[in-house]
Every structure is written in structure tokens, then in C-alpha cells.
Amino acid sequence: EAGVTQFPSHSVIEKGQTVTLRCDPISGHDNLYWYRRVMGKEIKFLLHFVKESKQDESGMPNNRFLAERTGGTYSTLKVQPAELEDSGVYFCASSLGQTYYNEQFFGPGTRLTVL
């Protein structure tokens, strides 16, 4: 069974440009999460989808970030325009259910560098 996949693995862009990150969850997982780790800090929650609906986007830093989940399958996270402080590793995770005993499976992350 394929795990959570993320694309691209690395992205280097200039300040002011737009970047779109993609996450493909494990097939059948209704719950999808985005987290990020900026340099020297801990991994922080960004948002949570249940199928195609945003359940909780309390961790989104500002309105330059837009997450979507088309048809409840893959998800994209767009940053527009990117700023220097957006550099970090963006992780996607998925789970079958959203209760505590449903393990979250993480993807390998996308390393974003904004110059």
C-alpha cells in the first residue's frame, strides 16, 4: 500500500512568487492534515480536511496561504505571494478517522526555500 506522497520534494522560489504544494493521502483516508516546520522551530499544525471540507484551519498563518482538497482526494497548498519567512518543510498527513486512536501517517515533506 502506497503511503502519503508529496510533490515536489524541494522547491526554491523567489520572494513574491507563487508556489503550489501537492499531497496525495493514503487511499481511503478521509482526513488530511497540513503541518509545517520552519527553521529551528517545532512542527506546527496548519489545517485539517475531512473529505473536501476544511474542518479546522486555525493554524494557517495568513491569507497568503490557500489549501484545497478537490473531490476529497489529493490536496494542494498554495502560497501567494511567498515571503522569506515561509521557508521550511511542509508535511502532509492523513488518517482514516479523526479520533485519537486513528494514527496520522506523514508524507516525506516538501522543503520550500524562498530567496
Added chain:
Amino acid sequence: SQKIEQNSEALNIQEGKTATLTCNYTNYSPAYLQWYRQDPGRGPVFLLLIRENEKEKRKERLKVTFDTTLKQSLFHITASQPADSATYLCALSSNDYKLSFGAGTTVTVRA
């Protein structure tokens, strides 16, 4: 504000010894606590979960304790092996899905 602290950034240990990692938290009332392992270039991998009403959990060579009075969890790797070298993260949650992570402790096991 809520704070999660893992005792040290790095821990070097001889093969066969027990590694003990600490996770302390403040201004938080977690319902449960999880430990993850992260290898370079990979995402975190779930290891163990312990609930607030549980004192101890074991899985193979891993043991986790949870003391809500001290606001602390201890994570032990017994009979450590070089393959155990990785970064270990603790994560707390007061609800079902939103995880709050510590910064992690990098363990290096010397052969």
C-alpha cells in the same frame, strides 16, 4: 502560552544502553501524548500513544510514561541499537486530531 520542551537537542549513547528522553509541557492539559520517530528527509512515524489516565505503555524495546501531575513524559529505548539513531518527537493533543509537537531530541547510538 502553551509550551512543549524536550530535554535536549541531542543524546549520544553506547549500543546496548538505555536512552531516556524527556518531554515537559506547560499551560497545557493534553488528553493524550504521542511519540514519533523521524529520520532525515522523512516525515514523522508514529511509535506510541499514551492517554492521560495511563501511567505507562510498552512496545517491544520502547517504554513511555506519562505523569500529568509533573506534566512530563519519559520515553525509554532499552538495549539501544545503531538503527535506533533518529530524531524523536513528542506530540500532545487536547482534542482528537490537532497535534502540538516538541522540537525533538536527536539520538545517536554508537556501536
